[in-house]
Amino acid sequence: MPRRSAALLTVLALALTGCGARVADDPAGAGTAGRETAGGRPGHRPVTVENCGVRKTYDHPPRRVVTNDVGITEIMFALGLADRMAGYVMPDDKGRVDAVPWKAAYGRVPWLSKKTLTRELALDARADLVFAGWNYGFGEDNGLTPASLEKLGIDTYVLTESCRHGADGGARGVMPPLEALYTDLTNLGKIFGVEDRAAALVKRYRRQIAEAADRAPAHRPSVFLYDDGRDKPLTAGRYAGPHDIITKAGGVNAMADLKDSWTTVGWETVVERDPDVIVVNDYGDTSAAQKKAFLLSYPPLAHVSAIKHRRIHVMDYAELVESPRNPAAVGALARYLRGVRAGG
Numbered sequence: 001m002p003r004r005s006a007a008l009l010t011v012l013a014l015a016l017t018g019c020g021a022r023v024a025d026d027p028a029g030a031g032t033a034g035r036e037t038a039g040g041r042p043g044h045r046p047v048t049v050e051n052c053g054v055r056k057t058y059d060h061p062p063r064r065v066v067t068n069d070v071g072i073t074e075i076m077f078a079l080g081l082a083d084r085m086a087g088y089v090m091p092d093d094k095g096r097v098d099a100v101p102w103k104a105a106y107g108r109v110p111w112l113s114k115k116t117l118t119r120e121l122a123l124d125a126r127a128d129l130v131f132a133g134w135n136y137g138f139g140e141d142n143g144l145t146p147a148s149l150e151k152l153g154i155d156t157y158v159l160t161e162s163c164r165h166g167a168d169g170g171a172r173g174v175m176p177p178l179e180a181l182y183t184d185l186t187n188l189g190k191i192f193g194v195e196d197r198a199a200a201l202v203k204r205y206r207r208q209i210a211e212a213a214d215r216a217p218a219h220r221p222s223v224f225l226y227d228d229g230r231d232k233p234l235t236a237g238r239y240a241g242p243h244d245i246i247t248k249a250g251g252v253n254a255m256a257d258l259k260d261s262w263t264t265v266g267w268e269t270v271v272e273r274d275p276d277v278i279v280v281n282d283y284g285d286t287s288a289a290q291k292k293a294f295l296l297s298y299p300p301l302a303h304v305s306a307i308k309h310r311r312i313h314v315m316d317y318a319e320l321v322e323s324p325r326n327p328a329a330v331g332a333l334a335r336y337l338r339g340v341r342a343g344g
Contacts, residue, residue, distance in 0.1 A: 046058065046059045046060075047190045047191050047193075049187040049190055049191065050187075051157055051158055051160070051187060052158045052160065052163035052164070052174070053163065053174070058155060058191045061084070061191065061192045061193050062084060062128045062129035062155060062191070062192070063084055063128060064084070064085070064086035064125065064126050064127050064128045064129070065081070065084050065085045065086060065127065065128070065129045065130070065131055066085070066086050066087055066088065066089065066112065066117070066121070066122050066125050066127040066129070066130050066131070067085065067087075067088045067089070067130075067131045067132070068088070068089045068090075068117045068130070068131070068132035068133070068136055068137030069089070069090055069094070069132070069133075069136050069137065069321070070090050070094045070095070070097070070317065070318045070321070070323065071159075071318055071321040071322050071323030071324075071325070072088075072131055072132065072133065072136065072137075072159055072322075072323075073088040073090060073109075074100070074102055074318065074323050074324050074325065075131075075181075075184060075185065075188065075322075075323065075324060076131065076188075077101075077102035077105040077106075077324075078101075078102070078185075078201060078324040079185065079188055079189065079192065079194055079197055079198060079201070080194065080197055081188075081192055081194070082102075082105040082108055082109050084192065085109045086110070086112075086125040086126060086127050087109060087110035087111065087112035087125050088109060088110075088111060088112060089112050089113045089114075089115075089116070089117040089121065089137070090111065090114065091114050091115070092114050093283055093284050093285060094283055094317050094318060095282065095283060095316045095317055095318055100318075100325075110125075112125060116142065117130070117132060117137040117144060118142070118144060119143065119144055119148060119149065119152065122149065122152075122154055123152065123154075127154050128154060128155060129154065129155040129156065129157060130149055130154055130155075130156050130157075131156075131157045131159070132144075132156075132158070132159065133158060133159030133161065133162030134158065134159075134162040134163070134164050134172060135162060135172070135262075136159055136162050136321075138156075138158065138162075146158060157184075157187070157188070157191070159180075159184065159322060160174070160175065160180035160181075160183045160184050160322070161173065161177055161180040161181075161239070161240070161241060161261060161321070161322035162261065163180075171239075171259060171260045171261075172239060172260060172261040172262070173237070173238070173239020173240065173259075173260060173261040174239070175239075176238075176239075176243075176244055177239065177240060177241045177242075177243055177244040177245075177261075177322060177326075178205075178209065178241075178244040178248070178326060180322055181205070181322050181323070181324075181326060182202045182205070182206075184322070185198045185201055185202050186198055186199070186202060201324070204327075205324075205326070205327040208327035208328065208330070208331065209248050209327050209330050211331070212248060212249060212327075212330045212331040212334045213248050213249075213250070213330075213334070215334055215335075215338070216248070216249055216250025216334045216337065216338070217250045217334075217337050217338045217340070218250075220250055220251060220252050221250075221251050221252070221275075221276035221277055221337055221340045222251065222252045222253075222254045222273065222274070222275045222276050222277070223246045223251040223252065223253060223254060223275055223276070223277045223278070223279055223337075224254040224255065224270055224273070224275035224277070224278050224279070224306065225240075225242040225246070225253070225255070225278075225279050225281065225320070226278050226279065226280050226281065226291065226295065227262065227281040228281070228284055228286060228291065229264065230294070232264040232265065232266060232267070233264065233265060233267065233270065234262060234263070234264050235255050235258075235262075235263065235264070235265055236253065236255065236261065236262060236263075236320070237255055237256070237257075237258030237259060237260040237261055237262075237263050238253065238255075238256050238257070238258060238259060238260075239259070239260060239261040240260075240261035240262050240320075241320050241321050241322050241323075241326060242279065242281075242320050243256060244326070244330075245319070245320065245326060245329050245330050245333060246279070246333065248330045248334075249330050249331075249333035249334040249336075249337055250334050250337050250338070251277065251333070251337050254270070254273045254275045255269075255273075267298075267300050267301070268300075270301065270304065271300055271301065271303075271304055274304055274305050275304065275305065275306050276305050276306055276309075276311060276340055277306050277311045277312075277313060277336075277337065277340055278295060278306040278307075278311070278312045278313070279312075279313050279314075279315055279320075279333070280292055280295075280312055280313070280314045280315070281315065281317055281320050282314050282315060282316050282317060283316070283317030284317075288314045292312050292314070295307060295312060296310065296312070311340060313333065313336050315329060315332070315333070316329075319332075
């Protein structure tokens with residue numbers, strides 16, 4: 001297509017002039033960040049951050065960012081960076097956004113697609129940075145990887161919650177989920193020259209979570225996160241957002257021993273661990289009401305404590321993936337868990 005070809009030539013030209021991120025050769029590069037003047041204009045120097053174990057240098061604050069999914073998009077909004085965005089990609093089944101603090105930003109920033117993030121979409125948007133995650137937009141199966149975009153002169157930043165590890169790179173998560181949020185806020189603050197804004201957010205979120213933890217129940221009921229799935233449930237291991245949300249709210253993640261983020265288990269494992277509460281992730285074509293009805297009627301779960309006592313708590317998708325909604329979600333779940341008696 002002519003438009004796509006023109007965009008490709010533009011980004012290739014930028015790449016040839018040295019614009020973009022690169023793997024840092026000099027470890028001292030981390031200290032080269034200069035404070036940005038208004039809007040990221042003259043005065044900003046190259047910035048080096050560590051992202052998923054890779055040290056990357058960003059020569060200039062990006063001006064046309066494309067994000068994938070609601071949590072990632074709202075990280076940009078929370079940092080006040082809506083004016084640096086070319087658009088976002090997000091299915092329309094990720095919950096309502098008309099009551100969030102960033103409603104106005106959603107109205108200003110283009111909604112580029114309700115389907116899949118692609119290289120073509122990034123090119124057509126004239127993106128200079130794509131902010132996504134492994135299985136949150138990036139993936140070898142769809143040909144969209146940081147390496148493939150950087151060959152086209154488009155910088156990338158990978159959501160820390162999704163960082164991959166293990167011998168085959170199949171498992172995800174390299175740090176506690178809320179630390180992943182703080183890490184991304186801090187890194188992006190440096191990249192865009194809004195360090196003070198990022199530091200203020202991290203301080204506020206830490207305070208919110210500490211206050212919720214102070215009010216959490218002492219008995220710590222066990223909690224199983226149910227995302228979806230009939231044959232096998234998709235749930236959250238210790239590196240997914242719900243793990244920190246559950247534990248900081250005063251619960252125990254029933255699948256805390258899984259050293260992965262979002263992953264599947266067998267129903268027999270759920271029955272064996274007998275959670276006191278089931279948290280339902282509200283998103284997708286299957287409504288929260290339908291998920292709840294399935295859980296309550298599924299015979300193998302009949303004697304599980306959460307089902308016997310009908311203790312099913314619904315939370316929004318954007319509260320459970322890495323996002324600025326996580327701190328408030330901790331408080332909401334803590335309030336719910338205070339009314340639950342573990343083992344009863």
